[in-house]
């Protein structure tokens with residue numbers, strides 16, 4: 001099977017700066033029973049990672065702070081996938097950190113970011129990280145305040161060759177403008193989904209104008225907090241396409257623009273296959289209008 005025939009390639013590719021990724025990727029947070037992660041089964045998690053690549057996934061999002069006392073997402077990525085395929089893009093995030101007992105540490109100072117990047121390098125056994133997101137804020141909502149010093153510190157690490165490309169996470173339009181004035185930005189990673197958080201509609205559009213990928217998290221999980229009746233519309237559209245609700249949510253995400261990528265997270269091999277297959281699901285204009293409640 002050629003690379004382009006693999007399911008994850010069906011929604012096309014996007015350039016994260018110098019790096020080409022299939023728009024349908026994978027998020028590693030749910031491999032670990034941390035922050036709602038659902039897989040407490042190491043072997044199953046390793047299977048999910050290997051299967052993701054077999055299905056054509058070549059963009060995996062991770063973090064050094066996705067760990068439990070038993071295992072970590074970075075270590076499992078290293079175990080399951082190294083030696084790494086040439087086209088595999090690993091994206092991590094820095095800013096937040098957890099001590100060995102799992103307690104979150106205070107947000108990193110700019111001079112601590114090098115240590116966090118090196119921690120990811122060690123755990124992933126790489127000599128550079130493909131993409132590093134500066135993830136601001138401590139909760140789920142957007143972070144506030146200037147990111148100039150922190151992003152400047154990461155730009156220096158990029159110049160030094162430890163990082164190939166830079167992104168920002170949990171940010172507003174003001175942060176994108178600030179970062180772009182310092183160094184190239186290849187992605188913005190924010191919470192965004194059909195049901196829950198649409199406050200970033202404008203930021204998503206702005207990213208497209210700048211050729212910056214918009215990479216939502218909770219694209220599937222936003223359905224778990226549905227209070228607006230969207231799920232019923234999702235179910236109707238899903239039935240029409242003989243698809244699942246998760247697939248419709250992912251197809252809706254990918255339909256928001258060529259620069260919008262998906263990184264659904266799961267510890268379940270069946271859900272992985274379903275999610276990757278969503279790259280092939282084409283929603284019609286009527287479907288999209290219905291989902292948006294027009």
Ligand SMILES: NC(=O)c1ccc[n+]([C@@H]2O[C@H](COP(=O)([O-])OP(=O)(O)OC[C@H]3O[C@@H](n4cnc5c(N)ncnc54)[C@H](OP(=O)(O)O)[C@@H]3O)[C@@H](O)[C@H]2O)c1
Pocket residue numbers: 026027028029030036037038039061062093135169170189190216217218219220221222244246247263264265266267268270271272274275
């Ligand atoms: N930058 C940030 O601040 C930030 C924050 C959070 C996450 N992230 C990244 O973004 C990635 C995506 O976010 P996420 O993993 O939280 O959310 P998600 O992919 O939107 O949803 C994951 C949740 O949905 C379930 N799920 C996934 N596929 C499903 C399917 N086909 N059918 C039914 N349920 C399904 C998963 O459970 P199962 O395991 O049972 O499938 C899990 O509970 C994360 O993995 C992480 O890498 C970044």
